[in-house]
Amino acid sequence: MTPRKTVQQELTKEMIMDAARDLFSEKGYQHVSMRQIAKELGYSHGALYYHFKNKAELFYALVENHFSMLNTVLDQIMKKEMEPREKLREIFTGFIQFGLTYQSHYEIMFLIKDEEVRNFMNEEPNHTYEKFAKSVYSLCEKNVSIQDVWSIFLSLHGFVTHYCRHVVGYEDVKGLAEAHANFLLRAIL
Amino acid sequence: MTPRKTVQQELTKEMIMDAARDLFSEKGYQHVSMRQIAKELGYSHGALYYHFKNKAELFYALVENHFSMLNTVLDQIMKKEMEPREKLREIFTGFIQFGLTYQSHYEIMFLIKDEEVRNFMNEEPNHTYEKFAKSVYSLCEKNVSIQDVWSIFLSLHGFVTHYCRHVVGYEDVKGLAEAHANFLLRAIL
DNA sequence: GATATATTTAACCAGTGGTCAATAAAAGGA
DNA sequence: TCCTTTTATTGACCACTGGTTAAATATATC
Secondary structure, three states, X not given: OOOOOOHHHOOOHHHHHHHHHHHHHHXXXXXXXXXXXXXXXXXXXXXXXXXXXXXXXXXXXXXXXXXXXXXXXHHHHHHOOOOHHHHHHHHHHHHHHHHHHOHHHHHHHHHOOOHHHHOOOOOHHHXXXXXXXXXXXXXXXXXXXXXXXXXXXXXXXXXXXXXXXXXXOHHHHHHHHHHHHHHHHHHHO | OOOOOOOOOOOOHHHHHHXXXXXXXXXXXXXXXXXXXXXXXXXXXXXXXXXXXXXXXXXXXXXXXXXXXXXXXXXXXXXXXXXXXXXXXXXXXXXXXXXXXXXXXXXXXXXXXXXXXXXXXXXXXHHHHHHHHHHHHHHHOOOOOHHHHHHHHHHHHHHHHHHHHOOOOHHHHHHHHHHHHHHHHHXXX
């Protein structure tokens, strides 16, 4: 019985979130239990509840930053000095790269069906999409419709979703991702 | 104790499969239990096990035909007398319609990450994709690459996946689906 | 030493897939 | 018609998982 560990090995929110992240990547959100997360950390499951009110709150803490990460990716690309066409390509591959690099994040952000979890995310998805859409739209000038931008998003989403399911990293499909980006570019130019 | 139901109707595999289908559409594979299915039917869960060895077998019985259903959809479109371009459009919207009409099927066919479930499907996904790819390829003549066909598939997949998540029927997004199809057509013509 | 803090442990509760003896209804013969 | 056999259904039961909570207790802080 060791009802409290020494300070150096005390559990933190960050530790829990890191472990949770890893497990989600590996097994998917649905198949990770609080007990598993605790076991991974070498703590009892009860300890998690000291740091997070419940499972949903833990998930929300995780997902909260994921959208701003993606926003940052988009911002950084938009800042670059580059031809519009190249920039578009970068946005497309950048989106895919984000999705496949942070698969568990992506899953939670865009793939989870669970109502309970999704109710935690309010406007983040819309906000991030707005940023994406504005960027794409501004780089295409007038030969593209709002509809088209949405189609592009869905098409990228399809790419990420498929390869998420088969758990490969971005590097494994870099060539395919670029081809996909080119394919989409062809539709709008 | 009423160890057997009076008159009424006896349970059949079809009844079970119908109820299961509905529940899967609604809640997804993981969140439907044998007990829920039984309850929906007004029988005890034990009765299900008289008709199906276990949950997996029930799912497989369900999914088994889904691929051939999609194959049939593709075949029927290919049989039609139509301009290639229109046929392509029909294939695209037909795929989406299938995905959104049989969301639970689609989910199992193309979206489930669960190893246990996926091990049930052997070559069906590949076979169905082959049929899709051959059809599309033959309708495009030479101005399209194998890569492009794959991109089309992923793009349609993205559409279905997204709207599956938000549980809407095909009718609710028919206009969007057609726009998406047109978008994809533009990329290859 | 007292108090706040962090952790474990055990337990609760609801739910799961799955098994099976008991049993009533239906079917088939005589 | 009665009797047997087959068939389909039930509900108790098992072993398990998962989220959550509360009491107990060891450490840290003052």
